[in-house]
Amino acid sequence: MLSIKQLNKTYANGVKAINNVSLEIPNGMFGLLGPNGAGKSSLMRTIATLQDPDSGSIHFHGLDVLKEKEALRRQLGYLPQDFGVYAKVSAEKLLNHFAVLKGISSKGERKEAVEALLHQTNLWEARKRGLGTYSGGMRQRFGIAQALLGAPRLVIVDEPTAGLDPDERNRFLNLLAKIGEQVVVILSTHIVEDVTDLCPRMAMIAKGTVLLQGEPQAAIDTLKNRVWRRTVSQDALAEYQERFNVLSTRLVAGQPQINVYAESQPDDGFRSVEPDLEDVYFLQIRNAGRSAPATSAAAAAAPSVPVTA
Numbered sequence: 001m002l003s004i005k006q007l008n009k010t011y012a013n014g015v016k017a018i019n020n021v022s023l024e025i026p027n028g029m030f031g032l033l034g035p036n037g038a039g040k041s042s043l044m045r046t047i048a049t050l051q052d053p054d055s056g057s058i059h060f061h062g063l064d065v066l067k068e069k070e071a072l073r074r075q076l077g078y079l080p081q082d083f084g085v086y087a088k089v090s091a092e093k094l095l096n097h098f099a100v101l102k103g104i105s106s107k108g109e110r111k112e113a114v115e116a117l118l119h120q121t122n123l124w125e126a127r128k129r130g131l132g133t134y135s136g137g138m139r140q141r142f143g144i145a146q147a148l149l150g151a152p153r154l155v156i157v158d159e160p161t162a163g164l165d166p167d168e169r170n171r172f173l174n175l176l177a178k179i180g181e182q183v184v185v186i187l188s189t190h191i192v193e194d195v196t197d198l199c200p201r202m203a204m205i206a207k208g209t210v211l212l213q214g215e216p217q218a219a220i221d222t223l224k225n226r227v228w229r230r231t232v233s234q235d236a237l238a239e240y241q242e243r244f245n246v247l248s249t250r251l252v253a254g255q256p257q258i259n260v261y262a263e264s265q266p267d268d269g270f271r272s273v274e275p276d277l278e279d280v281y282f283l284q285i286r287n288a289g290r291s292a293p294a295t296s297a298a299a300a301a302a303p304s305v306p307v308t309a
């Protein structure tokens, strides 16, 4: 459906933000997961035809995106990372204005589309309020409403859940999930749960490079019986980090709990745990970091997870 081949982009300051990226993205939700600075926004902007790559190709349903930008834009809904609104204008008015810009010229058609989207995004009651009075979650729902104007076949949402409280995040993800299976939805995020909760397919990206792409569950399965957990004291944490391939550390009731990647039980204090996408993500990011000098023997010994098809 959306086919990206050997895409490259180096900015004038020498940063290679997109490094030979190839992705095959079918209909449905596709998660693009990576840390800050991974190149997600650069890739999203390039797909949205807002900037040109140095080389490579993008095709959408047979359309050559880089050559036929206008044609792609007519099928595109885009919610950028920083979505500014006019604080004093109401959601209803601004959405109507966006509908004009999208080319919905009939007044009746516009009214129908705007009302349907305000209902769909649960903003109907608040439609007369100035957007400056909206919460972060409401603003993001407004953002998705404008992205859905004109029934796009390709929807791109860039880090939409950052900063939302759990309720608003759920509401937003439910909304995305309902958009339908007949369109391509690319969700760019650094929040692993967004992808776990929502995406049947995904890619992980760091330093502009695709580390892994495929089905989340297939990637998780590669870590079966290889993730171990134990609680350690604050004093011992540094030593564990030195000795073992620590994927993640989280505090549980004030004590560090570590997840470690190992072929067999690292020591008696560890118990085996079911791996999840976060373990996959941390292992991938860690391995990607090893292109820089490794910080410990354990890190240097970390094997890479096979890339799923």
Ligand SMILES: Nc1ncnc2c1ncn2[C@@H]1O[C@H](COP(=O)(O)OP(=O)(O)OP(=O)(O)O)[C@@H](O)[C@H]1O
Residues within 6 Å of the ligand: 011, 012, 013, 015, 016, 017, 034, 035, 036, 037, 038, 039, 040, 041, 042, 043, 081, 159, 190
């Ligand atoms: N216009 C630009 N000029 C120069 N460097 C840029 C430009 N835009 C992004 N970069 C750099 O390119 C790299 C990738 O940035 P990008 O914003 O695409 O990543 P990201 O994964 O979206 O990260 P974030 O979540 O922090 O926005 C970063 O090192 C960033 O500093």
